[in-house]
Amino acid sequence: MAVFTIIILVLLSLLLWVILAPILLSIDTKRHMYQLSLFRVVSVDFRRMDTDLFVHMHNMLFSKTFKIDLLEQITQRSTKKIQPQVKSKKNRFSLSGRKMWRLFRTFKVRNLKLRIDTGDYYCNGLLYPIRFLINGRNRDVQFVFGGDNELELVVENRMIRILRAII
Numbered sequence: 001m002a003v004f005t006i007i008i009l010v011l012l013s014l015l016l017w018v019i020l021a022p023i024l025l026s027i028d029t030k031r032h033m034y035q036l037s038l039f040r041v042v043s044v045d046f047r048r049m050d051t052d053l054f055v056h057m058h059n060m061l062f063s064k065t066f067k068i069d070l071l072e073q074i075t076q077r078s079t080k081k082i083q084p085q086v087k088s089k090k091n092r093f094s095l096s097g098r099k100m101w102r103l104f105r106t107f108k109v110r111n112l113k114l115r116i117d118t119g120d121y122y123c124n125g126l127l128y129p130i131r132f133l134i135n136g137r138n139r140d141v142q143f144v145f146g147g148d149n150e151l152e153l154v155v156e157n158r159m160i161r162i163l164r165a166i167i
Contacts, residue, residue, distance in 0.1 A: 019158070021041075021159075022157070023158065024037045024110075024155070024156050028152050051071045055068065099166060106162055109138065110156050112139040112141070113151070114151055115150040116141070116143050116144070118143075119147070127143045
């Protein structure tokens with residue numbers, strides 16, 4: 001009986017940890033890195049190099065890397081015949097506008113660095129004063145005249161907040 005109780009307590013503590021652990025989404029367009037991690041224990045990295053996409057999944061026990069050739073995927077998609085779609089049953093799970101807004105508000109921006117160049121000096125000059133309204137702690141928006149666009153974004157959420165917003 002004591003072993004059964006210990007197993008139940010361990011499973012409940014793991015479930016509680018998954019619900020309360022932060023989920024981080026990191027996007028870095030300068031280095032072409034995209035990462036989704038669960039409190040640095042389980043992580044999935046996407047990295048694009050030329051026509052290849054590298055997917056690196058790792059956790060505390062193992063690590064695995066996959067290589068996906070994007071050009072091959074595009075050519076395979078274009079050679080397939082288009083089949084008529086069969087109408088599916090109506091989805092019972094739907095979110096209203098209010099629930100979508102509550103779900104959107106559960107995400108916390110931990111770091112934002114945005115560099116924008118519209119290609120037009122006049123437009124960049126008009127947008128420049130807006131950066132003072134947007135900038136704040138952990139947020140840096142720049143309208144540059146160098147011709148490059150970059151985004152570094154780290155967003156955090158927890159399963160408990162998502163569940164609370166949906167229910």
